[in-house]
Amino acid sequence: MRMKLVPDNTNFDFFKFMPITFGASMLAMVVSVVLFFAVGLNFGIDFLGGTTIRTESPNAVDVGEYRQALAPLDLGDVAITQVFDTSFDSSQHVAQIRIQQQEGHEAITPETIKSLEAALQTVDPDVTFPSVESVGPKVSGELVWTAVEAVAASILAVLFYIWLRFEWQFSVGAVVALIHDVTLTIGIFCLLQIRFDLTIIAALLTIVGYSLNDTVVVFDRVRENLRRYKKMDLKEVLNVSINETLSRTMMTSFTTLLALFGLYILGGDVIRGFVFAMIWGIVVGTYSSVFVASPVLLRLGVKRDWSKPSQGGGTQFSNVDA
């Protein structure tokens, strides 16, 4: 007896509720954009410049006391958050302190860090500083740009690749799904105010890759079925294809999520945000390959005459022999 996420021979009509699902997706995107402009992302120092200091102490952290100790140093905006993690011992109390970019300095001066450390040690003599990170304004500005470039470049590269391998309609469908996933991920980061730093960009790009992976598998089947069922309605072909690949889609998403949840729970707080972005991305990416990419393809229509496969650049590797 096999464990199965999806029963054999499903025959769901994925377009029955298309106005609702597609509408919900669009609404979620709009909400994300609104959140981005209204609330904004909780940028880390990678993008804002400034310094973060991680403190660790056997004594309980009193954020209020920390704040009071730092107030006389006149450091501007100081954010202090306590960090909790299942991997910590009961005698491990960790906090993260973020200081904004100091006026007129490329990077924070060692004197500032020393005075800050000294101030905290008056509150708690056992406190240690396992990590200190500082980013100057010049670099943070550049990092923002490279990040935007990286996301844009990967979307373009993928657009081009799919256009090469399929038809342009597929490529548009895939990219709409991609933009959907990236937007929703940024939206959730705005909503939950999780720190958005350079590694999250890496997660975003991975989501781009994963979401695509999913979409491409569905599209690949669509292409195959378009050849097989020449007379069938496009909507039917899409439905059949999604149903046929549904088992695989769920299976892969599930194993990936299984692995990621392991990392989320046990991997420590340093990469938790990163793993969260990926988990979210995979859920959204799986959804979008079915409920966003396919409706776009349906709306755009597709060339049905596949009798001359060499035209239009739709190359296939299916005859690659292993």
Added chain:
Amino acid sequence: MLHFPFWKRLLIWGVTIVILLMAVPNVFYGRVERHNDAVKTIESSGETPELAADAAGWPSWLPSGLVNLGLDLRGGAYLLADVQVADVYADRMNGLWPGVRDVLRAERDTVGAIRRVDGPPDELHVKIANPDGMARAMELVRGLSRPTVSLTGVGSNDIEVSGQGDTIIVKLSEAEKRATDDRTVQQSVEIVRRRVDEVGTREPSIQKQGETRIVIQVPGIGSADELKNLIGTTAKLTFHPVVSRTSEAGADPGPGNLLLPSMDENGVHYIVDQSPVVSGDELNDAQPSFDQNGRPAVSFRFNPTGARKFGDYTRDNIGSPFAIVLDNEVISAPVIQDHIPGGSGIITGNFTIEASNNLAVLLRAGALPAEMTFLQERTIGPELGQDSIEAGRIATLVAFAAVLAYMFLSYGLFGLFANIALIINVGLIFGLLSLIGATLTLPGIAGIVLTIGMAVDANVLVFERIREELKTARGPSRAIELGYEKAMSAIIDANLTTFITAVILFALGSGPVRGFSVTLALGILTSVFTAIYVTRLIIVMWFERRRPKTIEV
């Protein structure tokens, strides 16, 4: 037909085993690391029994390449430095001045008296008394220019000479500036490396980034601050004739002179000649030592040219003071007692033992050609790194176990085959990481975990396809074959797109993001390899042996 020619089988298992062997050292990380360190030390400074024992701890015929642990896993310091390349322009102009002075003096009749006047630091302004001689003067100065030595600057000269009234303005040409920038950064990288090596930490990484930046990563060092102390000082040592001593901080040094503060005596300033007699570039060696009163000092020895200049100067100027200047501060200004012919001497000042040690290291490693500013820095404590490794290891194992169990529950025997391939896959990733000497970072571990999840995708695609093909029932052999054949297109497309994003991440990312992209890209390669060759070969071998009439996937 499920036919695999013999040579292909041999090749697949061969490649797999070789790469897996490369992964083996990582299982015995501590022992192999000691072995590698010991071998290196024996090579450079001879054998001791302890080192030999360490070296013998790992057989030398086995591969000994390890996956480097990134700073976030090992602890250490990271700095992003910007080299102030423009500093060098001023030095070049100062170096040019004596030459310009000499050629113009030789033609005093046409150009009249000359003197250097103040201008921007990267320009040399020379005023001549007889403006009618401008054309001739400019011609003479132009005669000093040399062709630019660089690939891009072929055909252009190193300096540009222009006239403004009675003033000649000399500056570096754009091509020369670019060539100079490049040399300055290269030199800085070299000197930073020498300084870090002098301190002797393990596997520091010092790389040029972009036009004028240097990324410095030193594992095991206590803090970025410590690292900055080591590499942040230019350590430019020069010996200048002293013009006078003053206590006025705002005194006018006069043309051609510099006003420099004293390092130890508060409020005291020296006015010294701008052009040094000798500089630290001409040092052969520097060692910490003690002066005749037993106070810490630094002894030094010049190379032959430096020794000659130093000897000539001390011979001609007995009785007058000269200043020993380090980074624009006067360490001391002793009076020359005697002719010093041998080219060696001693620097005394108010040093602690540590400071004299440090100065000797800096002088030996050489001065930085330009100052550096620090744009980004990071210190990671070793305990945090250890915690991260521990958490990463547990998370990876749990993720691994969960996926293995789930695959077996879903696909039975075929799931077991996929699991063998998955285990091989992770081994291959580590083997390849060791082979290319990549650095494993925390996001890199996340990349591996993600790969574990996604690696089964190719197998899932194939297995699902085989299930479908089984329904049309043309026998298990045919179903397996068709399953692989038809899933191939989706496998290639799906993985290539992910691979594209990994490549873009690598190209545009830096630091931890790069570490992630490397493991992701390698993970894609190995998972495709294991899915379409290793799993398939296992299935074929099983099939040949059992010849089942029906299969269940």
